[in-house]
Each structure stands twice: as C-alpha cells, then as structure tokens.
Amino acid sequence: MSLLNETHDPALRSWVDGANRPGHDFPIQNLPFASFRRRDRGESWRGGVAIGDAIVDLAALHRAHPFEGLAAEALAAAAQPQLNALMALGPPHWSALRLALSRALREGSPQRTVIEPCLVPQAEAEYGLPARIGDYTDFYTSVHHATNIGRQFRPDNPLLPNYKWVPIGYHGRSSSIGVSPQAFYRPRGQVKAPDADAPTLAPSRRLDIELELGVFVGPGNALGDAIPVAEAEAHVFGIVLLNDWSARDIQAWEYQPLGPFLAKNFATTISPWVLTLEALAPYRVPFERPVTDPQPLPYLDDPANRAQGAFDIRLSIGWQTPRMREQGMADHVVAQTSYRHAYWTVAQMVAHHTVNGCNLQPGDLLGTGTLSGPTLEQAAAFIELTLGGKQPLSLPGGEQRTFLEDGDTVVLRGWCEAPGAARIGFGECRGTVLPARG
C-alpha cells in the first residue's frame, strides 16, 4: 500500500494567493487544520484549513454544502469551535475531506466560486487551541536529550537502564497549554542551591525551552482496550510544534521521586496548525535503531513501523531578545534538528500508552519530548546547547544568553522537504517571557 495519493503531487498548484510561492508553509499539498476566528469581531471559533495566505472557513464552507459523503460528514465536524469531533472520525473521513479540499482549491477547479467566499486572510485571524485537550502526556523519545540532560541531573548515570526498553512518558498539565503566540509570566518556585541549607521561593533563573512535537489523538480506545502498534497510527490525527517551557532550577529540586511538576505546568505552547499524518506521508523515513541496541518488545514492534515509522520533520529554534526586537532584527536560529532522530515513534508512543488499558480520547495530546539530535548543534533545549548554562550562546548585536531573560521570544519552526515532494511547513510556535509577578 502506498501512502501517497493525488493530494501529494508536487505539481499541484492552487488558485489561492500565496499558495504557489516557493517556500510557503501552506501550499495545496499541506492543508493543515486549526481553530480560528477573525480578531476583534466577536466571532465564534470554528475550524479552518490553511492555504497560501488564507484560511478556508470550514463553518462557512459547511453552510454551502459543497461536498458529499464522508467529506461532507468530516466538514460538518470540522465546522465546530474545536476539532475534537473531526479528530474522532478517523482516517477515511479525514482523507475524504482532504481530497475534496485539494480538488476544490486546485487551479481551474469549478468549485472556486463556492470556496472563494469562504476564504479569510490569515492576517485577520487569531487562533484557539485546535482541540479541547482532555489529557496531555509528554514522552521522552530522544535518546540524545535523555543522555545529555541525564548527565546534568545524574552525572554518573545519564541514561537509565529502562530507557532503551520503555518509551518513557509522564502526564503533563492540560489547563496551561496555550496556542502561539503566547506570553507567560516567569514562574516562581522553590529553588535550592547545592550548598544552601534551605530552599527559597524565587523567580526561576534557569528558564529553558524544550523543542518538541505534539501529536493529537484521533479516535480513542475504550478503557481496557490496548491499541496494537500496527493499528496505532489510525488513532492519530496530526502533529503540531510544541514548546515545553521548563524551569530547570525548580525542576532540579522538585523532581524526585515523582517527576517534573511546577517546573513545567506554568505554560506549554503549541502552534495553531495541525498537519495531518496524510500530509506528512511523503516525508516518512525508516525508524533507525542501532543494531547493537535491544530491539523493541513485540508489542512495540511492527514491520511498517520499522520501514516507515519515523518522520523527517526539520525543526529549528529561533531566539530574539528585546534589544534585537527594538533594532528590527528577526529571531536568530540557535539550533536545527529533525524528528527523524527520535528513538521511539508515534506508533510506539500510542501502543505503549495503551498497553495497560489506559484510554486515549480524541483531542488528547502526546508530546514527543525534547527532540535533540546527535550533535550539540542539534540540541533542542538551552540546558544542552549551553552545556548546563556554562557556555553562553552568542546572538546578533553582541548579546549572549544561557537561559531566557525577561522579554525574550522563542520561535520554533518546522518544515518537511523530500525528493519528489512539495515543501510543507508548520508555521510558527512563538512564545515570550514576561517578568515574574508577586
């Protein structure tokens, strides 16, 4: 079975402004979903699909009834304020809607007259969370990150014995997940210097990022029903960028024995546009595990996962200080990596999460964990890039940084390119640190 179909044809062109511009994140081969509304008009949230510089307003399109069958059913679900109902439908519905939109948005489509009145300029839009996120789980799928950060928290024991067997994950906070662009207050918390007798309550001074991807769950499973790894991707709707802001000084003091808590749950930022697994099909790559490593237990192993389980999603981290902003400088890219370096795949995360019968629900979010690659330049958190804060990064204009200072903005970006395929992108995941309160 080929994962590719006519919607991936790199020769396709759209009649919508901007969609054919080289390097644009949202050509007709992408068609990601978001929840949006126009700013300052008191409008309701509804689903939208990005195309070029515009958004197809799916509530307006639904009222025009342009499609039939599964595509029409999917469109009705996507017209709602959040996409949980669309996510619950499953791949045949998602695929039918994608195909219908692709055909309607192509140059020369007779449906242009129906679609065109439903376009909203992206410049007028603001975005909400794509789904009501019932539960948020964060994994730890980069062995490079696990080793790098493990070395800082446990110098003698960086990679724990379970790492190569267990797709380590833990539950995170749903309520504080926000959509890009997000501004949040620097968290306060208990911190303790190694030589201090007692902790103090103070604003975090080691405020960091974690470049991750977020995986939105599609159809769920009933409590008690494990999802086999071979069926896991049918339970996945799509992928966003995710910044798991982390206060390392709070984390170091609080995390034993039950894991991170206040070091993480003050804010998590995701990008508004969800790229479907179907859109990402041309950029699948083999899941490469060193042959000298233990091979996955049977419930985590599957031929399709080995052959095409990973995604070559290119990722970058941009840093912009207040002074850079004042001087009109864009953010400066301090690291680049790819999701292909992850040690565990999306399918393995889903299979592991449910092997004990835990129920996933449509709209649940699974973070991949920090996606550091094998080299220092590919590290996906500042604690790694700066060697624990010992080696500052140089930014344009002569500034240096180890951890985030007040007013700093971080911009995550993601995109895909492959031979014989279009380039598609995720847009931005942008967040800014406000000074601590209280």
Add this chain to the structure above:
Amino acid sequence: MSLLNETHDPALRSWVDGANRPGHDFPIQNLPFASFRRRDRGESWRGGVAIGDAIVDLAALHRAHPFEGLAAEALAAAAQPQLNALMALGPPHWSALRLALSRALREGSPQRTVIEPCLVPQAEAEYGLPARIGDYTDFYTSVHHATNIGRQFRPDNPLLPNYKWVPIGYHGRSSSIGVSPQAFYRPRGQVKAPDADAPTLAPSRRLDIELELGVFVGPGNALGDAIPVAEAEAHVFGIVLLNDWSARDIQAWEYQPLGPFLAKNFATTISPWVLTLEALAPYRVPFERPVTDPQPLPYLDDPANRAQGAFDIRLSIGWQTPRMREQGMADHVVAQTSYRHAYWTVAQMVAHHTVNGCNLQPGDLLGTGTLSGPTLEQAAAFIELTLGGKQPLSLPGGEQRTFLEDGDTVVLRGWCEAPGAARIGFGECRGTVLPARG
C-alpha cells in the same frame, strides 16, 4: 470566625427515612453532592444531595423553585449533569444552598411537601463522575507513606531531601478516573526481575491500592495568578474517597526519571459523594508538624492553617476475596488510619500548585497521596501493610493475600466524628479486579 453554623447542630433531625439512624453516613448534618440518575430508565444525569436512604433530585427541585437568591442560583447550577458549574460558584453560594436544604429537610419543615416529590431512593440510583475532571494532580502528603515506600524503592535513601520542604505532586490521568463501584482489568505492562537481562510484557503481579482522598477544586485561578495559602480553601469545593490503584512491578521498572505512568493510569476510582468543606468543619484539627522539622516557607504558612488546617477523617480499607463473597462474608478491614496524619494540608496543596502561576479549574481533582499513618496498622497500601509482599495478610476463611488477585474487591470507607458533632460519612469507594485481557 467560627466555621460552625446551625447546619452542624448535632441535635438536628430530618423527616427523611434513614437520616436519623445512628451510624448512617448521610444525616442532615452531611448533605454531600453527587451526579446521579435512576438505573435502566434512560434518564439524564443531574446533581443530587444524599439524605438518609434517599437522594434529593436537584434538577427536579430546581424546577419547583423552592429557594431564593444565592441558594436558587446554586441550585440551578447543581441541576446540571455534572457539578462543575456549582463548583465554580464559590463558598457563599455553596453555603446558601446547604442552609436552604438543611432547613427544608428538618423535621417539621413547611417545605417538606415541596421536597418530598423530589426524593429518589438511593437503591434505585447509579452515579457518574461528580465533575468533568479537566486535570488530575496527585500529591504525596503522607510522610509515613513516603518513608515506607521510599525504603522499598531506595533502601538507602527513603525520604528525599526535598520532602519536608516541597508538597510533592505530579500530574495523573483524568480519562481513566471512574466512580465507585468500578471494575477494571488487571493491567499488563513491562516488568523486569532484578536478575533478568531484559523486561517482558506481562500482567502485573504486584497490583496494589493507595487509600487517598480526592479534593475537588471550586473556583479556579487565571494562568499566572498564584492563590495565597490563606485564600486557598475558598477554591476547594469538597472531598471524596480515592483509590489510586497501582501496579508496583510496572512502577519499579518505569518510574525513573519522570515518575509513575502506566503503573497508575489504567484506573483510579473515586466515591460518588462529595463532602463539602463546610460539612467537614466540625472535624478540623490542628496541622501538627514536629517542631524539629523545617517549618513551611512563608507561601505555605498561615496561622489558620496551623490552627485548623487538617481534617480528622477516619479511613479504612476492606478486602474481599471471591471466596469470601461466595460465602456471604463482607469485606474484611485490614487497615485504619486518619487524614489528620498528613504532612501537608489541602490549603498547602492549592497554594503550592499555583505558586508558579499554574491555573486550576473548577472540577479539577487533587489527590492527597496514600494516607498512611505512623504505625504499620495504619498503612494505606498493601506494599506497606505486607512489607513489600513479604508478610501476607490473613483474611477470614483462612486465605492470605499480599497483592490483589483476580476477582478481589477493595472497599474504602471514610467517616468523621467529634465531640459535640454528628457522625457523617463518605459512603463507599469500591473496586474489583478483573482478569488481564489479551
């Protein structure tokens, strides 16, 4: 300010059957809330208040418009399928509704004719989750449990250096929280014997319980707004029993470095009836911290918390095997303790959770953690009661148990009594282990 008012008067009697029976969990001084419906009638869920052997159907009562002002507003919110809207209102509303119900349910009340048609026998009811639980956080507030279990996971280092400073907590799974009585499948997961080369996937053989209380959040806080400890209890609606089922063999292998995950998220059971903080006021006790221990940091310290921050909620664990059930034997109580032994209070949990700006929402659930008391007989998990599975418990009929076997039922109970106050109870929190699937 006295926390007590006319609703706590132990001399009050109700005209409802069973309410005046000595030892009943639901006298007129209690008035706990649940979400319920009658079984097998296709009815909608709605709020209810327990009184004696009956439930006041709050949707039916709302239609009768018996109350005015805040009580009427609270009743309208409580008539909904889940209690999030009631929880969001805050103490003045809760208190007004409690007073109105107390007066209407008293012997001789002229409102009896309005209330009586709204009573449903508890014997006809089934219960739903009291609230849509957005986020579930589990704390670790018993120093005795932390020490006992820490000794088993880390013999040389049972109580970590942060314990007496930080109210340790972590995020749990919302989707798998169920209401008593709950049956769940024994979880499968990766387990590894200490001398094995590799883990295997197997049904847990060290399936345990954790006797906890669950705290339902009332009005939330905006992201970035910390809740001061002195104001924390105004953000708490009430308390339920909670069983945090735990697979110790899965936990031991997976929990480093990010905490428990699949060892816990297959099921969590809560009791249906939420006792309000106002109902629990007569059973407040001082928060006793040894003077030789570090005193709480200022953001966790408050005179009212020291004076009355704790609750003397008596708790018991009952065990019933299939053979006991077949022979008509009730569950056998294997441990008893009290919430008064906790090291951190409800107010401290709320203040700590939000000190970094993390937002709580109405209906969020905070687990207290396993509420083991200072002696072995007061241990609140089987791993403690059986010394890590080495010393079986004896049950009536000659059976012995260390961890749970298929078909076993565990019944948690809670109640309060104090001089000059009525006895009130939580009802039961009951769960049964089904054989592993797959």
